[in-house]
Amino acid sequence: MAVQIIDRRLSGRNKSVGNRERFMRRYKAQIAEAARRAVSSRGIRDIEQSESVSIPRKDISEPTFHHGRGGVRDTVYTGNKDYVRGDTIERPQGGAGGRGSQASNQGEGEDDFTFTLSKEEFMELFFDDLELPRLMRTHVGDHRQWKTRRAGFSTDGTPHNLAVVRTMRQALGRRIALAKRPGRELAEMEAALAALVAKGEDDGDAAHALRQQIKVLRERLQHMPYIDPIDLRFRAHTRVPVPITRAAMFCVMDVSGSMDEARKELAKRFFILLYLFLTRHYEKIDIIFIRHHTQASEVDENTFFHATESGGTVVSSALELLARIIAARYPAGEWNLYVAQASDGDNFPGDSDDCSRLLAETILPQLRYFAYVQVAEEEQNLWQAYTALQAQFDNFAMRKVGAPNEIYPVFRELFRKEGVET
Amino acid sequence: MNPILYPAIERRVGEDPRVVARMGERRRQEVPREPLPAGERPAQPLPDPSDWTFDLIERYHKVIAETARRFGLDTYPNQLEIISSEQMMDAYSSVGMPVNYRHWSFGKAFLATERNYRRGHMGLAYEICINSNPCISYLMEENTTAMQALVIAHAAYGHNSFFKGNYLFRMWTDASSIIDYLVYARDYVARCEERHGYDAVEQLLDSCHALATVGVDRYRRPAKRSLARELAEREERRRYAQQQVNDLWRTLPTRSDKEGAPAEDERFPREPQENVLYFIEKNAPLLESWQREVVRIVRKIAQYFYPQRQTQVMNEGWATFWHYTLMNALYDEGYLTDGVMLEWLSSHTNVVYQPPIDHPAYNGINPYTLGFSMYRDIRRVCEAPTAEDKRWLPDLAGSPWLPALDYAMRNFKDESFIDQYLSPKLMRDLRLFAIHDDENEPTLTVGAIHDEEGYLELRQMLSRQYDVGVREPNIQVWNVNRRSDRCLTLRHVRYRNHPLADDTREVLKHVARLWGFPVRLESVDADGNGEVVLEVPAPDAA
Structure with missing residues (x-):
C-alpha cells in the first residue's frame, strides 16, 4: 500500500500562540501580580529571566455538569486479593477511591495551575508597568572612547602613511596620460622628417624646423617626472567612537526609618530600570550598593533591599563614601560611572549644603549621569539643594516618583540628555 | 490517553476538494479466515539504529503493511507525518484537531501539557492518529526507530482500521465536511472577535463550553452539510432565528375560545429536550444572531466528538492488540532484531500495565x-x-x-x-x-x-x-415560564441518586448568561420525587 511520509517539523510551529495569548489576556491581572512579586524578590541582575506563575486552580476551572460524590454506586475494580462477596470495608477517609479514573480528569486537585512565562513575556510585563516605550529598551547612547579605523585613501598625510602601491599606480597613469599626445606628435614629425630626407631636402628650412621641434618634444618627454606630488596617496584613518565596555552603577539609598517597604520597592524598580538600560550599553557592569542613614556603608544586594535600619539621615556620608570608592576602584577614565540615588528627601538640617558642594566639586564632573529619585512628595531640604544643582549640570536629573509608572520620565530625561537625535 | 485525541476526521478524497468520499469507500474488504501465508524469510533483519531515517521508516512501514494485509486489516491509505514534540503539544491542546477556533482554554491546556512534559511528569503520546482518508498519523521526531515501527503498527494499522470499520465512526463522522466546518468555525469566531470584541466572544464561548456535554443529540444523526450549504443556511437561519423566538415574546393573549389554543398549564417545550444547547440556540430570547451561530458551532463540534467518547476501550484495545500481533509476527518472520523486540515490548508492557x-x-x-x-x-x-x-x-x-x-x-x-x-x-x-x-x-x-x-x-x-x-448526568430542558419571568427550568433525573457536583451553580450561571433570564435546576430521583432545586437569577443587564 502506498504510504506518504511527510516531514512537518518545520511547518506550523507555534500554532497555539493565539490560544496562549488569549489565556494570558484573560489572566493578565493575576499574571501581572505574579510578575510584580517576582520583581521584588529577584536580584537586579536576574531580572531578565523567565518566571513561573501560579494561578489558583479554582479561578481557572471550566465548570461542566458532572456527578458529585454520593448516591448508590457499584464500581468495578481490578486486583482483588482476598475480598469475597459480602465483605464490608470501612469507608476510606479523605474520599479516596470512589470515582476511579474520572476523578483525575475533573481537575479538583488543590494544586495551583503553574506555568512559565518566557523571558520576553516577563520583560513585557515589567516594562508594561513602567510604561516604557520600546525604542528606549534598545537604544544605544553616545560614547566617549575613540578608536581609529582605516577609511580609504587621501591626498595628504604623513609620510609613514604613504600608500606606495597606490601612489605608483597614480604616477603610472599620469605618465601614460601625459606622454600619449607628445609621443604621437613626435612619431608624426619623425615620419615627416624621414620623408623630407628621402626627398633629399635634408638641409631645408622645413627639415631644420622639424628637428628643432623634435628636440623640444624629446626634452619635454624626458623632463616628465617619474613621480609627482599629485601622485601621492596616503592611507586615511578616521576616528570612530567605541563604547567603554565597562560601567559601574552605584545604587545609593536612604535606609533610615522613614523609608518603608513600599518606598524601597519603588526605588528598586528604578534601580532595575537603570541596570537594564546600562546592560544595553556595556558589556560589564559593576553594581555597588551604598546604603546610608547617619553613616554610609557598602553592602550586598540582599542587605541593601531587605535589612531594616532606622535612625536619622545624613546624605553626605553616602556621597563621601561614593567619592572614596570612585577614587579607589573606579577611575573615571576607565569606567562609565552612573549613580542612582533614592531617598525620601529627608536629610539632617545643614547637611544638604555639604551634599551639593560635594556633588558639584568632586562627584558630578566624573560621572556620566546622576539620577536622583525622591520617593516622597514633600519637598524637603535635600530637594531644594539639588534643585540648584540641576540648573548647573547637564548630567544631573531629579524626579519625584510616587508610583512605578512615574519612573519612566526620569529616564526620558536621561535619554534626552544622552542625545537621542533621531 | 485521552479519547478525544482520536478525532475522526475524514478528509476529501484525492486532489479534488469537491469530491465527497462515498460510502462505497468504506465497503469492507473480505477478512480471511486465517492469516495468509508469509513471504520468504529475509536474509537478515531490518537495521535497528536508535536514530530513525526516512528510509528506515519506509522499510519498516513496508513490512508492517504487508503483514497487516496478511491479517486482513482494512485501512485507509496512510500518511505518516513527522512532527516535533512542540507540535505534538499543539495537537494535544487543540483537542487533536488540525484547525480550531481560538480560545483561552486551549492555551491553558497547552501550558499544562507543556509544563508536565518539560518536568518529565508525563510522556507525550507516541502518536496521534486522525481519522481521515488518507489516515494521518503523527510520529514524534524524538522516537527511536523501534518506537516508530511500533507507532506505525499501532496508529497507522490499528487505529486506522478501527476508524474505517467501527459502526459509530461510520455513522457519525462526517467525511467531507468536518475540516471545512472547522475552518469555517475558526474564521467565523475570528470575525466575531473583530466585530464584537474579545471579551464578548470569550464569555460566550466559555458558557457554551460549559454546556458542551449537554449539547448533543444522543440518538438522532444530524444531516450532512457541505461548507457552501452551511454558509447559505446560516444566512437563512439568521433571518428566521429571531422570528422563532417570538413565541416567548408573545404578550397578546390568545383567545381561549379559539380552537387549538394551548392550555394554560402546558409546558414549553412540550416534550423535555435533551439537547440544552440546541434549545438555547433556537429559543433563547436575547441572543443576537451571531451569538446563536457561535452556540451552534460549539454544539456541532461537541456533537462531532460525542461518538469518540464511547469507544475508548475498544479503540485503544484494538490498536494495542494489533501492534502486539503485527510486531510479534514480524519478529517470527525474522524482520526484527532482538533489540527492537525488547524495546517495543518494554514500552508495550508499560502501556498495558494495570496497577x-x-x-x-x-x-x-x-x-x-x-x-x-x-x-x-x-x-x-x-x-x-x-x-x-x-x-x-x-x-x-x-x-x-x-x-x-x-x-x-x-x-x-x-x-x-x-x-x-x-x-x-x-x-x-x-x-x-x-x-x-x-x-x-x-x-x-x-x-x-x-x-x-x-x-x-x-x-x-x-x-x-x-x-x-450513566456516567454523565441526565439533564434536560423541562420548562420555560412564559407567563412571568421567562425562567428556564432544567430537570436532572438522578440515576441511583447520584447528586450533581458542587460547581453546578457555576454551570447554571453560564446557562443564565446564554438564556438571559433566571434559570433553575430541579434534581429529582427516578420516580420524580425528592426534588432539590438550584436557582440562579438573571444575569445583569450590563
Whole structure:
C-alpha cells in the first residue's frame, strides 16, 4: 500500500500562540501580580529571566455538569486479593477511591495551575508597568572612547602613511596620460622628417624646423617626472567612537526609618530600570550598593533591599563614601560611572549644603549621569539643594516618583540628555 | 490517553476538494479466515539504529503493511507525518484537531501539557492518529526507530482500521465536511472577535463550553452539510432565528375560545429536550444572531466528538492488540532484531500495565489493559475454547478468529462490547470485583467478585460503567415560564441518586448568561420525587 511520509517539523510551529495569548489576556491581572512579586524578590541582575506563575486552580476551572460524590454506586475494580462477596470495608477517609479514573480528569486537585512565562513575556510585563516605550529598551547612547579605523585613501598625510602601491599606480597613469599626445606628435614629425630626407631636402628650412621641434618634444618627454606630488596617496584613518565596555552603577539609598517597604520597592524598580538600560550599553557592569542613614556603608544586594535600619539621615556620608570608592576602584577614565540615588528627601538640617558642594566639586564632573529619585512628595531640604544643582549640570536629573509608572520620565530625561537625535 | 485525541476526521478524497468520499469507500474488504501465508524469510533483519531515517521508516512501514494485509486489516491509505514534540503539544491542546477556533482554554491546556512534559511528569503520546482518508498519523521526531515501527503498527494499522470499520465512526463522522466546518468555525469566531470584541466572544464561548456535554443529540444523526450549504443556511437561519423566538415574546393573549389554543398549564417545550444547547440556540430570547451561530458551532463540534467518547476501550484495545500481533509476527518472520523486540515490548508492557487497587498508581481500570486483554481473550476463545467458554460464549468458541475479531470491532461500542465479550476467564485474570457504595450505609460492601455467581453481575456493572448515559448526568430542558419571568427550568433525573457536583451553580450561571433570564435546576430521583432545586437569577443587564 502506498504510504506518504511527510516531514512537518518545520511547518506550523507555534500554532497555539493565539490560544496562549488569549489565556494570558484573560489572566493578565493575576499574571501581572505574579510578575510584580517576582520583581521584588529577584536580584537586579536576574531580572531578565523567565518566571513561573501560579494561578489558583479554582479561578481557572471550566465548570461542566458532572456527578458529585454520593448516591448508590457499584464500581468495578481490578486486583482483588482476598475480598469475597459480602465483605464490608470501612469507608476510606479523605474520599479516596470512589470515582476511579474520572476523578483525575475533573481537575479538583488543590494544586495551583503553574506555568512559565518566557523571558520576553516577563520583560513585557515589567516594562508594561513602567510604561516604557520600546525604542528606549534598545537604544544605544553616545560614547566617549575613540578608536581609529582605516577609511580609504587621501591626498595628504604623513609620510609613514604613504600608500606606495597606490601612489605608483597614480604616477603610472599620469605618465601614460601625459606622454600619449607628445609621443604621437613626435612619431608624426619623425615620419615627416624621414620623408623630407628621402626627398633629399635634408638641409631645408622645413627639415631644420622639424628637428628643432623634435628636440623640444624629446626634452619635454624626458623632463616628465617619474613621480609627482599629485601622485601621492596616503592611507586615511578616521576616528570612530567605541563604547567603554565597562560601567559601574552605584545604587545609593536612604535606609533610615522613614523609608518603608513600599518606598524601597519603588526605588528598586528604578534601580532595575537603570541596570537594564546600562546592560544595553556595556558589556560589564559593576553594581555597588551604598546604603546610608547617619553613616554610609557598602553592602550586598540582599542587605541593601531587605535589612531594616532606622535612625536619622545624613546624605553626605553616602556621597563621601561614593567619592572614596570612585577614587579607589573606579577611575573615571576607565569606567562609565552612573549613580542612582533614592531617598525620601529627608536629610539632617545643614547637611544638604555639604551634599551639593560635594556633588558639584568632586562627584558630578566624573560621572556620566546622576539620577536622583525622591520617593516622597514633600519637598524637603535635600530637594531644594539639588534643585540648584540641576540648573548647573547637564548630567544631573531629579524626579519625584510616587508610583512605578512615574519612573519612566526620569529616564526620558536621561535619554534626552544622552542625545537621542533621531 | 485521552479519547478525544482520536478525532475522526475524514478528509476529501484525492486532489479534488469537491469530491465527497462515498460510502462505497468504506465497503469492507473480505477478512480471511486465517492469516495468509508469509513471504520468504529475509536474509537478515531490518537495521535497528536508535536514530530513525526516512528510509528506515519506509522499510519498516513496508513490512508492517504487508503483514497487516496478511491479517486482513482494512485501512485507509496512510500518511505518516513527522512532527516535533512542540507540535505534538499543539495537537494535544487543540483537542487533536488540525484547525480550531481560538480560545483561552486551549492555551491553558497547552501550558499544562507543556509544563508536565518539560518536568518529565508525563510522556507525550507516541502518536496521534486522525481519522481521515488518507489516515494521518503523527510520529514524534524524538522516537527511536523501534518506537516508530511500533507507532506505525499501532496508529497507522490499528487505529486506522478501527476508524474505517467501527459502526459509530461510520455513522457519525462526517467525511467531507468536518475540516471545512472547522475552518469555517475558526474564521467565523475570528470575525466575531473583530466585530464584537474579545471579551464578548470569550464569555460566550466559555458558557457554551460549559454546556458542551449537554449539547448533543444522543440518538438522532444530524444531516450532512457541505461548507457552501452551511454558509447559505446560516444566512437563512439568521433571518428566521429571531422570528422563532417570538413565541416567548408573545404578550397578546390568545383567545381561549379559539380552537387549538394551548392550555394554560402546558409546558414549553412540550416534550423535555435533551439537547440544552440546541434549545438555547433556537429559543433563547436575547441572543443576537451571531451569538446563536457561535452556540451552534460549539454544539456541532461537541456533537462531532460525542461518538469518540464511547469507544475508548475498544479503540485503544484494538490498536494495542494489533501492534502486539503485527510486531510479534514480524519478529517470527525474522524482520526484527532482538533489540527492537525488547524495546517495543518494554514500552508495550508499560502501556498495558494495570496497577492493582492498593497500588499508589491505581487510577481506575486502564482502558488499554482492558481492551487489549479482551481482544486477546476473543482470539483465545476462538482458537482454544474451554468448556466454560463454550457455555458463556457459544457463538464465538471455536470460530475462526480473524472474522470474529473483525465483527467485534465493527459492531459495538464500549458498553455493548464488554457486555457481549467479557469472559469469566478474563474477569478472573484481572481479578475484577465490585464495591457497593451506598451513602446511607456506614460501610462499603463488596458486591460481585470473580466467581461463578458474580460473573454475570460483574459484566453488567462494568458495562454500565462505560455507558456514557450513566456516567454523565441526565439533564434536560423541562420548562420555560412564559407567563412571568421567562425562567428556564432544567430537570436532572438522578440515576441511583447520584447528586450533581458542587460547581453546578457555576454551570447554571453560564446557562443564565446564554438564556438571559433566571434559570433553575430541579434534581429529582427516578420516580420524580425528592426534588432539590438550584436557582440562579438573571444575569445583569450590563
